[in-house]
Amino acid sequence: MFSFYKGKLHLSYYFALASVFLSGCSLIPTQEPQALVEQTQQQRINQLSQLRQWQIKGKIAFIDKNARNSASLSWKVNENLPSQQLNLTTYLGINVLQLDSNANSHEIQVDGKTYHGTNLEALVYSITGLTLPTQALTYWLKGIPYQKTDHIIYQEVSQLPTSLTSQYNNELWQVNYAKYQQINGYNLATQFSIKKDDLLIKIIVNDWSTSN
Template sequence: MNKITLSLPLFFSFLLIFLSGCSSLTNNHQQITEHQNITERTKKLTAMSNWKIKGKMGIISPNERHSLTLNWHYQGDKNRQMLNLTTVLGIQVFTLESVNNMHVVNVDGERYQSPDLNTLLASLTGFTLPTHAMTFWLKGLPYLANDKITSNEITQLPQTLTSFSDEKKWFIKYGSYQQVDQYQLATKFTIKQDNITIKINVHQWDVTSNDSD
């Protein structure tokens, strides 16, 4: 398989845009005025099986920096997800569709399929993107039972999460929480593993599909 090649000077320039800019949140995002206790919040988010996010994602390693536009639709009740990554200029990086733990990635007009998504993405892109674990981390939930969460003493919202995926240790830092319908969700994430950093800036959470389940 050929790895995706990206113009690093171009991405470095637009990475600065990603780090300094953020589009407005939609009107179902409100400032948090009432705090949920940890048990209540965990119960609500565990039951939140369907969601969509739109935003920006930066991937930083010692040799590469990428700034991408992220569209991710996750349907846990159907064991399905669709993930679309493009450059800030609208150039397709890859699309992913997963159904019943079989994953299809389209890159440069070529179609690749595997039940091992992490290995497939790493072989095609050259960077690690632990998507399954991230479906928990983005909600501020532990991926494994022995994951460690620290919470803000006042708001009781997660501040950091130490987790493991594919036997690698990951550190997640949360920021800028918003009330999205009945859920309290972070809109800024920093995800680190050794010398790899993933920054996600969510411009829109869509959780309305859970209302009709």
């Protein structure tokens, strides 16, 4: 049974077990994969810094020492406005969480209730007890640094990120990347593990959409 933290919102009724997420169900796109673009590290950072509208669909799992839970994920980001919409649903299509953000106005619907705030990370924490780097993740998922002190380790031959380490809000986060695909000229990872202390978040992307 899943609850984010004691005293915070309990979502166990809505979440599918993370074993479904981790059991090896195929999430790889059926279309023929395109060859990865050859780039230097800086060329890749420069290119992906210009990618400001994108959407991912796939699976997400939250794993800590007490529980494992997963959901289907749809996350659409437009950094130009800025705005974002995030939806988590169970494999039965039951909505777990819905986020709508426009600039500094954030609305989260969960468990039949609606919450509003101007600080997204504080709002998420007040509901779930989780301290999540919500803004930084929009950069980290592209495999680029959010702040100058973020440290990226690259694969020697492909020059693609294998891991990113960040001291974000005085907390140590590590992101690992795998299964790169070329999406509309961008080299993007489709498997992520995001770790802080006892919390591990796993994301598998089966659809990247990009536009500018």
